[in-house]
Amino acid sequence: MKLSEIAEDLTEVLITEDEIVAKIAELARRVEADYAGEPLLLVGVLKGAVMVMADLARELTLPITMDWMAVSSYGSGTQSSGVVRILKDLDADITGRRVLIVEDIIDSGLTLSWLLANLQSRGAKSVEILALLRKPNAAKVDVTVKYVGFEIPNKFVVGYGLDYAEHYRNLRGIGVLAPHVYENR
Numbered sequence: 001m002k003l004s005e006i007a008e009d010l011t012e013v014l015i016t017e018d019e020i021v022a023k024i025a026e027l028a029r030r031v032e033a034d035y036a037g038e039p040l041l042l043v044g045v046l047k048g049a050v051m052v053m054a055d056l057a058r059e060l061t062l063p064i065t066m067d068w069m070a071v072s073s074y075g076s077g078t079q080s081s082g083v084v085r086i087l088k089d090l091d092a093d094i095t096g097r098r099v100l101i102v103e104d105i106i107d108s109g110l111t112l113s114w115l116l117a118n119l120q121s122r123g124a125k126s127v128e129i130l131a132l133l134r135k136p137n138a139a140k141v142d143v144t145v146k147y148v149g150f151e152i153p154n155k156f157v158v159g160y161g162l163d164y165a166e167h168y169r170n171l172r173g174i175g176v177l178a179p180h181v182y183e184n185r
């Protein structure tokens with residue numbers, strides 16, 4: 001679905017479909033240069049990363065494999081606390097493997113900080129992070145993100161995997177959700 005089809009639910013178009021396509025291609029070229037000739041495992045974090053993973057994986061000219069994790073952060077609904085529970089773990093052992101975590105957004109950075117430590121502790125040869133979006137809050141957590149698509153302001157964004165109450169994930173672009181959508185519920 002296009003952003004224009006739900007224009008009344010948005011205050012702003014933040015990133016267009018074309019901008020996302022161009023950015024994914026740019027990130028893919030960097031990943032290809034860094035992992036040339038080596039088997040790479042992409043680890044997607046459900047559910048938000050589904051779109052980034054699907055587009056990045058198809059853009060890459062490297063032979064990659066994919067695996068998925070589902071985690072839940074305990075917190076007050078919109079704020080994660082850093083306490084993370086694994087709902088679905090990786091299917092495969094990652095000992096000795098080169099791993100790239102694929103995420104849609106880093107907000108507080110707490111989920112990724114925990115996930116990075118968790119995957120590193122399993123004996124992977126390397127664990128790096130690719131995130132399409134990063135909010136300013138993430139700077140408070142000491143987590144190195146090798147590949148960042150866009151630095152975005154601290155606004156409520158939806159689309160391209162990002163949801164509000166599970167909706168809007170199927171938007172082709174990324175927009176800022178209008179307050180009337182969530183204030184009257």
Ligand code: PRP
Nearest residue numbers: 046047048080105106107108109110111
């Ligand atoms: C989002 C996002 C990251 C996390 C980032 O997932 O996909 O995993 O929050 O937040 P943090 O940097 O503050 O830890 P969410 O928990 O909303 O689940 P979803 O991907 O299923 O929408």
